[in-house]
Amino acid sequence: MSEPQTPTGAAARATEPDTQPLIHMSGISKIYDTGKIQVEALLDIDLDVRNGEFLSIVGPSGSGKSTLMNLIGCLDTPTAGTYELQGEPVSGMTRTELADVRNRRIGFVFQNFNLIPQISTWENVEMPLLFGRVGKKQRRERVEELLEKVGLADRGEHKPTELSGGQMQRVAIARALAMRPALLLADEPTGNLDSSSGGDIMTLFEELWRQGHTMVVITHDLALAQRTKRRIELHDGRITQDSHSK
Amino acid sequence: MFKPWLVFQLFLRSSRVQKKRAFLTVAAIAWGSLSLVLLLAFGEGMKRQLTRAQAGLGTDIAIMWPGETTLPWEGLPAGRPIRPRLEDVEMLAERVEHVSGVSGEMTNYRAPLTYGRTTINGRVTGASLAYGELRNHLAASGGRFLNILDEKLRRRVIFLGWTLAEDLYGEEDPVGRTLLVDDVPYTVVGVMEEKLQMGAYGGPDEDHAVIPITTFKTQFGRDFLSNLVVQADRPESMTAVLEGVREVLAAKYGFDPEDERALPTWNTVEGAAIMGNMLLGIQLFLGIIGGLTLFVGGIGVANIMYAVVKERTKEIGVKMALGARSRWVTGPLVLEGLTYTLLGGVLGLIMATGVVALLELLPTGGNEALEFLGKPTLSLPIAIATAAILGLIGLLAAYFPARRASLVDPAETLRYE
Ligand SMILES: Nc1ncnc2c1ncn2[C@@H]1O[C@H](COP(=O)(O)OP(=O)(O)OP(=O)(O)O)[C@@H](O)[C@H]1O
Ligand SMILES: [Mg+2]
Numbered sequence: 001m002s003e004p005q006t007p008t009g010a011a012a013r014a015t016e017p018d019t020q021p022l023i024h025m026s027g028i029s030k031i032y033d034t035g036k037i038q039v040e041a042l043l044d045i046d047l048d049v050r051n052g053e054f055l056s057i058v059g060p061s062g063s064g065k066s067t068l069m070n071l072i073g074c075l076d077t078p079t080a081g082t083y084e085l086q087g088e089p090v091s092g093m094t095r096t097e098l099a100d101v102r103n104r105r106i107g108f109v110f111q112n113f114n115l116i117p118q119i120s121t122w123e124n125v126e127m128p129l130l131f132g133r134v135g136k137k138q139r140r141e142r143v144e145e146l147l148e149k150v151g152l153a154d155r156g157e158h159k160p161t162e163l164s165g166g167q168m169q170r171v172a173i174a175r176a177l178a179m180r181p182a183l184l185l186a187d188e189p190t191g192n193l194d195s196s197s198g199g200d201i202m203t204l205f206e207e208l209w210r211q212g213h214t215m216v217v218i219t220h221d222l223a224l225a226q227r228t229k230r231r232i233e234l235h236d237g238r239i240t241q242d243s244h245s246k
Numbered sequence: 247m248f249k250p251w252l253v254f255q256l257f258l259r260s261s262r263v264q265k266k267r268a269f270l271t272v273a274a275i276a277w278g279s280l281s282l283v284l285l286l287a288f289g290e291g292m293k294r295q296l297t298r299a300q301a302g303l304g305t306d307i308a309i310m311w312p313g314e315t316t317l318p319w320e321g322l323p324a325g326r327p328i329r330p331r332l333e334d335v336e337m338l339a340e341r342v343e344h345v346s347g348v349s350g351e352m353t354n355y356r357a358p359l360t361y362g363r364t365t366i367n368g369r370v371t372g373a374s375l376a377y378g379e380l381r382n383h384l385a386a387s388g389g390r391f392l393n394i395l396d397e398k399l400r401r402r403v404i405f406l407g408w409t410l411a412e413d414l415y416g417e418e419d420p421v422g423r424t425l426l427v428d429d430v431p432y433t434v435v436g437v438m439e440e441k442l443q444m445g446a447y448g449g450p451d452e453d454h455a456v457i458p459i460t461t462f463k464t465q466f467g468r469d470f471l472s473n474l475v476v477q478a479d480r481p482e483s484m485t486a487v488l489e490g491v492r493e494v495l496a497a498k499y500g501f502d503p504e505d506e507r508a509l510p511t512w513n514t515v516e517g518a519a520i521m522g523n524m525l526l527g528i529q530l531f532l533g534i535i536g537g538l539t540l541f542v543g544g545i546g547v548a549n550i551m552y553a554v555v556k557e558r559t560k561e562i563g564v565k566m567a568l569g570a571r572s573r574w575v576t577g578p579l580v581l582e583g584l585t586y587t588l589l590g591g592v593l594g595l596i597m598a599t600g601v602v603a604l605l606e607l608l609p610t611g612g613n614e615a616l617e618f619l620g621k622p623t624l625s626l627p628i629a630i631a632t633a634a635i636l637g638l639i640g641l642l643a644a645y646f647p648a649r650r651a652s653l654v655d656p657a658e659t660l661r662y663e
Contacts, residue, residue, distance in 0.1 A: 076655075099569050131569040
């Protein structure tokens with residue numbers, strides 16, 4: 001059993017000279033070949049994301065946001081271009097290496113939560129720690145700490161189906177954070193929530209960002225996007241705007 | 247790196263199949279295992295019974311009869327009769343290598359046997375000492391077989407087959423009583439313990455009587471043997487033993503040792519080998535039939551596992567996104583398939599044990615066909631074979647669906663609801 005690889009923590013990040021971006025994409029394209037027609041989901045994307053950034057990706061439906069997130073999250077491979085995560089090219093990695101990258105460096109939050117319904121909240125949060133082969137004692141401590149963090153310490157024994165949407169999403173966030181990933185990816189995390197719990201989730205994200213997490217959030221909701229420091233707009237698979245607010 | 251403990255934990259935490267479907271799958275495997283085990287047990291029972299029946303005649307023995315030469319030998323023409331004598335028995339036992347016993351037999355096929363007012367024309371065999379061992383003549387309790395003094399002193403003692411004993415004495419215990427053989431009084435010293443006997447010459451042992459060969463010679467005035475019985479120390483050395491016997495007798499009586507017809511021979515080792523192969527064939531055949539039934543159960547498991555993979559595609563995709571390596575997705579699925587298979591197997595085995603125990607209680611006595619078929623018998627090799635077949639089927643039935651799971655594309659499954 002090896003320990004979770006501790007990526008540069010928030011404190012370390014502030015002091016370390018940040019020479020390389022966390023995400024470095026250049027000339028990335030993704031073309032879906034569905035037989036008759038080829039769908040150009042992403043075209044010639046260049047994107048750098050530094051440690052500690054809070055980034056939102058907006059764009060109309062079908063503009064390629066989820067495709068981009070899948071590529072960043074190493075769930076899919078690009079048709080063309082190069083992608084380096086923490087300075088390491090992803091393209092040559094084996095399936096097992098990619099699995100380990102997803103386990104240790106990336107945390108996913110989905111629109112529909114994607115919790116496993118048959119097992120408890122507690123076990124859901126523990127799942128990535130099992131894949132990371134973290135020892136039993138550390139697993140317990142970490143899960144408790146995480147549930148505390150998202151304000152669900154008393155819901156560990158509940159099944160996900162017994163929770164509200166907002167609570168489920170917080171469990172999913174706790175799960176995403178379990179292995180202390182370098183990067184948190186969220187695809188429409190508030191899409192299935194009412195505006196008030198959506199706002200809560202966004203507040204939680206801001207808090208996590210302030211604690212030093214690097215966050216990439218995909219959203220339709222411009223009001224939510226307004227709250228991030230950097231905003232990228234996608235149209236028909238291209239980045240049409242990349243704006244930093246102060 | 248396989249990480250069995252991790253796989254086991256993941257297995258405990260994956261979703262469960264509908265109870266009813268799991269039950270049906272397990273039942274199919276249980277049925278298959280039951281058929282397999284029962285068929286194998288049946289084959290085993292039959293094998294044991296037939297082996298026992300074969301041992302009834304004698305183990306690793308050959309019977310040799312007087313014959314006629316068919317080849318000329320050192321100026322002597324073909325067509326001369328060759329008839330071994332009583333004195334040859336001792337000579338053969340001394341000179342032939344690998345022989346573990348030799349007995350001569352002289353037979354009177356129609357000797358009047360009288361007890362009280364009952365007279366039966368029975369078969370009386372004069373036999374050497376070794377005969378009891380060679381031909382599996384065991385005395386039932388209260389009696390004995392002939393012994394060395396009987397032979398040396400040419401005592402008039404007689405050993406009876408159990409049917410013959412019953413025909414003559416009915417309910418009475420024959421041991422110690424007198425029996426007239428062709429009007430000469432004999433004392434019954436023992437009655438044969440009942441045995442299964444497959445293969446006989448002259449007639450089944452249960453209805454003949456045995457007296458010392460020396461006594462026979464005296465009473466009936468005969469010196470030529472009706473036949474010889476020889477036993478090899480190991481089944482493999484039987485050929486050498488028979489060659490040795492032929493050489494010794496050929497030298498004495500003057501015939502070509504290669505001349506098979508001079509001493510026609512029944513080598514029961516050959517028959518035993520043939521029957522062994524036949525039994526193996528039967529067992530294999532029964533095993534294949536049972537295995538096929540089990541295989542159908544295995545298809546059921548594969549089927550349910552394919553459905554499981556399909557239903558859990560999303561779950562599998564999520565786990566992959568969380569960093570599960572393919573093995574940690576496939577491992578628990580294989581374990582699940584194996585669990586259904588082994589659960590069914592254990593159930594089947596329990597049922598089979600019950601059925602075998604029930605059949606054990608059924609009486610077969612009297613019915614000869616049933617007696618020869620024997621009773622289904624469980625044995626360690628059967629358990630091992632069944633476990634191996636079950637394991638193999640379970641692995642196959644779980645492996646292919648699990649492999650499909652490992653090919654799940656997480657991006658694809660997470661995209662759609
Ligand atoms: N597996 C696929 N096969 C073929 N085309 C695909 C596939 N996945 C996505 N696409 C296409 O790629 C384009 C971008 O899809 P994507 O899901 O990235 O859009 P999106 O910006 O996330 O949209 P939404 O806001 O509705 O989630 C769409 O035209 C879509 O139809
Ligand atoms: Mg999308």
